Amino acid sequence: MKNSITLLILLSFSIMFSQEKSEAKQFWNSLQELCGKSFEGTLLLPENDEQFGGKKLVMHVRSCSDKVIKIPFFVGDDKSRTWVLTFENDLILLKHDHRHKDGTEDKVTMYGGKTTNAGQSTIQIFPADEETKSLIPAASTNVWWITLNDKEFTYNLRRLGTPRVFKVAFDLTNEIETPPAPWGWKD
Numbered sequence: 001m002k003n004s005i006t007l008l009i010l011l012s013f014s015i016m017f018s019q020e021k022s023e024a025k026q027f028w029n030s031l032q033e034l035c036g037k038s039f040e041g042t043l044l045l046p047e048n049d050e051q052f053g054g055k056k057l058v059m060h061v062r063s064c065s066d067k068v069i070k071i072p073f074f075v076g077d078d079k080s081r082t083w084v085l086t087f088e089n090d091l092i093l094l095k096h097d098h099r100h101k102d103g104t105e106d107k108v109t110m111y112g113g114k115t116t117n118a119g120q121s122t123i124q125i126f127p128a129d130e131e132t133k134s135l136i137p138a139a140s141t142n143v144w145w146i147t148l149n150d151k152e153f154t155y156n157l158r159r160l161g162t163p164r165v166f167k168v169a170f171d172l173t174n175e176i177e178t179p180p181a182p183w184g185w186k187d
Contacts (some may be wrong), residue, residue, distance in 0.1 A: 026121035028069075028087045030148050035064035038178050039170040041154065047167060049073070058179055059083075059153065059170050070097075072182035073155070079182040080106065083155070091115045094126040094144055103184030111135050113144060123147045 041057035043049060055076035062082075063070035071083040082097040093114040098106035113126035126144040133140035141160040146153065151173050156165040 011078060013047075016040075021122040022090050022118045023129055024090045024092060024118040024124065027119065027124055027148060028092065030086070030121070031061070031069055032064055034061040034153070034172070035069070035129055037061055037177075039172055039174065040176050041158075041168045041170040043168050044154075045167040049166075052166075052168070057175065058171075059155075060179055062185075072179075074182070079180075084112075091117050092119075092124050092126070092178065094124075094146070099182065099184040101183050104134050105184075107179070108135060111139065113142070122149050 033166040038058060038060040039091045041059060043052045043057060052075055055078075056074070060072050060074075061069065062072055067087055069085045069087075071085070072079065073081040073083060075081070080099050080101075081136075082099075084095040084097050086093040086095070091114055093112065095110045098109040100106060111128070111132040113129045113132060115124050115126060118145040119125060124146050126146075128140055128142040132142065139159065141162070143158050143160060147156070148154075149172075151171070153170040153172055155168050155170075157165070157167075
């Protein structure tokens with residue numbers, strides 16, 4: 001009986017420890033360490049993009065709680081984009097919040113996807129969800145992924161079955177001045 005109780009206690013601690021150390025949780029914790037910091041990015045793909053090319057690209061890990069991290073992504077003077085990540089049940093949901101200058105929601109907003117497993121501590125993959133398919137039918141084959149290590153954060157998109165690809169990399173070794181609030185936020 002004593003051995004059974006000891007085994008049960010050890011198993012309980014093992015489960016608790018493994019849940020705390022899941023790769024999704026490690027990724028989340030690494031992202032949380034960036035809270036309040038801003039970084040400049042470089043567009044890697046597509047080359048010569050009209051919308052993003054030649055513009056200053058900035059991410060600001062602006063808002064962090066245990067469950068939600070909001071990262072505004074500025075493209076030049078355009079402050080309409082915020083990546084919203086939500087952690088729940090060892091999975092991470094990525095949504096794209098798009099706003100107009102007056103702070104109102106764009107008609108195409110809150111699209112994205114949820115990880116299907118705990119991923120890895122340095123990469124999380126988000127296939128398009130049903131809400132995205134309904135909102136943007138052509139984006140139903142979108143796959144987003146974020147990589148994160150001590151030196152770099154990358155945001156990536158691939159629309160499977162098409163040439164659509166996007167990749168921006170942010171240098172985490174060079175923190176920059178915090179930008180003003182994105183559209184729709186109050187300081």
